[in-house]
Amino acid sequence: xxxxxxxxxxxxxxxxxxxxxxxxxxxxxxxxxxxxxxxxxxxxxxxxxxxxxxxxxxxxxxxxxxxxxxxxxxxxxxxxxxxxxxxxxxxxxxxxxxxxxxxxxxxxxxxxxxxxxxxxxxxxxxxxxxxxxxxxxxxxxxxxxxxxxxxxxxxxxxxxxxxxxxxxxxxxxxxxxxxxxxxxxxxxxxxxxxxxxxxxxxxxxxxxxxxxxxxxxxxxxxxxxxxxxxxxxxxxxxxxxxxxxxxxxxxxxxxxxxxxxxxxxxxxxxxxxxxxxxxxxxxxxxxxxxxx
Amino acid sequence: xxxxxxxxxxxxxxxxxxxxxxxxxxxxxxxxxxxxxxxxxxxxxxxxxxxxxxxxxxxxxxxxxxxxxxxxxxxxxxxxxxxxxxxxxxxxxxxxxxxxxxxxxxxxxxxxxxxxxxxxxxxxxxxxxxxxxxxxxxxxxxxxxxxxxxxxxxxxxxxxxxxxxxxxxxxxxxxxxxxxxxxxxxxxxxxxxxxxxxxxxxxxxxxxxxxxxxxxxxxxxxxxxxxxxxxxxxxxxxxxxxxxxxxxxxxxxxxxxxxxxxxxxxxxxxxxxxxxxxxxxxxxxxxxxxxxxxxxxxxxxxxxxxxxxxxxxxxxxxx
Numbered sequence: 001x002x003x004x005x006x007x008x009x010x011x012x013x014x015x016x017x018x019x020x021x022x023x024x025x026x027x028x029x030x031x032x033x034x035x036x037x038x039x040x041x042x043x044x045x046x047x048x049x050x051x052x053x054x055x056x057x058x059x060x061x062x063x064x065x066x067x068x069x070x071x072x073x074x075x076x077x078x079x080x081x082x083x084x085x086x087x088x089x090x091x092x093x094x095x096x097x098x099x100x101x102x103x104x105x106x107x108x109x110x111x112x113x114x115x116x117x118x119x120x121x122x123x124x125x126x127x128x129x130x131x132x133x134x135x136x137x138x139x140x141x142x143x144x145x146x147x148x149x150x151x152x153x154x155x156x157x158x159x160x161x162x163x164x165x166x167x168x169x170x171x172x173x174x175x176x177x178x179x180x181x182x183x184x185x186x187x188x189x190x191x192x193x194x195x196x197x198x199x200x201x202x203x204x205x206x207x208x209x210x211x212x213x214x215x216x217x218x219x220x221x222x223x224x225x226x227x228x229x230x231x232x233x234x235x236x237x238x239x240x241x242x243x244x245x246x247x248x249x250x251x252x253x254x255x256x257x258x259x260x261x262x263x264x265x266x267x268x269x270x271x272x273x274x275x276x277x278x279x280x281x282x283x284x285x286x287x288x289x290x291x292x
Numbered sequence: 293x294x295x296x297x298x299x300x301x302x303x304x305x306x307x308x309x310x311x312x313x314x315x316x317x318x319x320x321x322x323x324x325x326x327x328x329x330x331x332x333x334x335x336x337x338x339x340x341x342x343x344x345x346x347x348x349x350x351x352x353x354x355x356x357x358x359x360x361x362x363x364x365x366x367x368x369x370x371x372x373x374x375x376x377x378x379x380x381x382x383x384x385x386x387x388x389x390x391x392x393x394x395x396x397x398x399x400x401x402x403x404x405x406x407x408x409x410x411x412x413x414x415x416x417x418x419x420x421x422x423x424x425x426x427x428x429x430x431x432x433x434x435x436x437x438x439x440x441x442x443x444x445x446x447x448x449x450x451x452x453x454x455x456x457x458x459x460x461x462x463x464x465x466x467x468x469x470x471x472x473x474x475x476x477x478x479x480x481x482x483x484x485x486x487x488x489x490x491x492x493x494x495x496x497x498x499x500x501x502x503x504x505x506x507x508x509x510x511x512x513x514x515x516x517x518x519x520x521x522x523x524x525x526x527x528x529x530x531x532x533x534x535x536x537x538x539x540x541x542x543x544x545x546x547x548x549x550x551x552x553x554x555x556x557x558x559x560x561x562x563x564x565x566x567x568x569x570x571x572x573x574x575x576x577x578x579x580x581x582x583x584x585x586x587x588x589x590x591x592x593x594x595x596x597x598x599x600x601x602x603x604x605x606x607x608x609x610x611x
Contacts, residue, residue, distance in 0.1 A: 150331055
């Protein structure tokens with residue numbers, strides 16, 4: 001595109017770049033502040049107000065956090081739920097999505113409608129809770145995975161992806177004598193790795209961020225994932241929590257630095273996969289929302 | 293992105309074929325049905341059985357009697373809902389938060405996308421995008437926790453800076469007045485960057501010739517934005533606006549539940565948090581199911597109305 005070099009256009013650019021830089025900075029400043037705060041001492045935080053660069057660096061907050069079992073155990077729960085949850089969700093999603101991508105399937109439209117309708121209407125919190133309870137899932141780790149195993153949105157993205165693969169591939173595989181399972185696992189899935197990576201990341205982030213299911217279905221504080229523990233620690237110390245269960249190991253309200261450290265610990269895995277997320281997610285979001 | 297925007301690409305049902313042919317096809321495809329089965333069971337058990345469980349809204353549900361044994365009470369719980377003073381508080385809170393969201397959050401991704409779209413240096417553009425997408429991947433717990441740490445009365449950076457600037461400390465977290473601004477700010481922080489994606493995609497499809505022609509006519513960058521870019525993404529804006537209206541009642545239970553405390557309950561209580569407290573904390577299963585049912589039903593009607601509205605306005609609609 002031809003660049004126009006008028007003065008007003010130059011000014012426009014300068015203002016635009018400046019404003020965008022400020023917006024970008026403001027967006028991540030809170031994260032940087034919390035990271036910096038978690039690496040200093042309580043007295044440093046109390047005496048000198050800093051935004052990004054403390055003069056004293058320290059690992060005290062992290063030592064304190066890991067001196068007890070609470071956070072460590074919850075991290076284990078979160079890692080486990082994320083790993084097994086993603087595996088389970090991907091298995092169910094891929095199987096169903098592939099089935100629904102087959103145009104010659106009787107009842108396909110009915111099942112698709114059944115899936116889509118759940119995006120518009122649901123039984124809601126209490127009836128779902130009663131079903132989870134009836135199935136004996138209360139206070140099990142499975143309660144964090146099974147009731148939210150398939151995300152209808154992800155299912156449809158996967159199905160659209162499978163549907164757009166060239167049909168000739170399946171035909172020729174069939175002629176070579178491959179069955180439906182063989183076609184799925186030896187041809188369709190290897191060809192769909194980009195979509196599978198994207199949707200796996202979607203699920204993994206959702207499972208790592210799991211919070212509501214734990215609040216609804218887990219009474220046993222020893223089974224709580226890190227997000228719930230984070231809430232307990234930060235809100236407890238703000239003096240707002242009526243419910244302080246699971247916090248017996250933090251006898252006194254945690255200091256600011258400790259809260260910051262727990263926030264960093266709960267955030268870190270997401271930041272680590274973020275470069276991959278950004279690459280795939282934008283594509284995924286568009287795959288689902290734009291026609292064609 | 294709201295989930296209902298998904299295009300399904302469904303086809304009209306296949307023409308009638310003899311039963312024997314259909315049976316043969318079903319048998320031939322038995323492996324495919326087996327693949328669908330686990331997912332089908334998931335939707336049946338965790339989506340459709342709860343929908344049928346909505347009938348306890350018309351019962352006096354007792355855990356030991358179960359859904360089949362509990363006595364029927366007709367519309368008693370709905371009558372109670374509409375006569376409860378709390379109902380109007382919740383309705384008011386919901387509507388107000390929705391309008392605040394619409395007025396203050398909705399335009400932000402559009403403006404941000406317009407600004408990003410004007411950036412010609414790809415590296416800079418991608419860098420800013422990388423930064424503003426980050427919060428979207430953080431859970432509400434992390435977003436709210438960071439806000440709490442920064443807004444805390446006890447050495448929160450915001451209050452400390454205000455003291456340095458000569459103001460008094462404000463107890464943001466325990467205040468009814470600050471709940472709504474805090475809610476909207478957090479929504480903007482988490483979602484505004486991510487919200488630009490769909491607009492940027494629409495902008496990328498605009499014919500560059502339009503801009504060049506307007507430049508020949510001496511149009512400034514602002515005028516190009518106003519007369520070319522904005523009209524070109526009009527249909528996207530309309531569709532997203534409709535989706536938003538359909539979602540009036542979906543303010544984010546997780547988010548609001550985290551912000552809710554005894555000091556701001558009068559402004560922060562919404563349908564979902566009320567259902568949670570009345571149902572799971574106080575054990576009024578039937579009443580809270582009635583509240584949830586009412587909410588879901590209104591939500592469904594709103595989505596359908598919004599979609600009709602879109603089609604009337606000459607846009608494509610969402611399903």
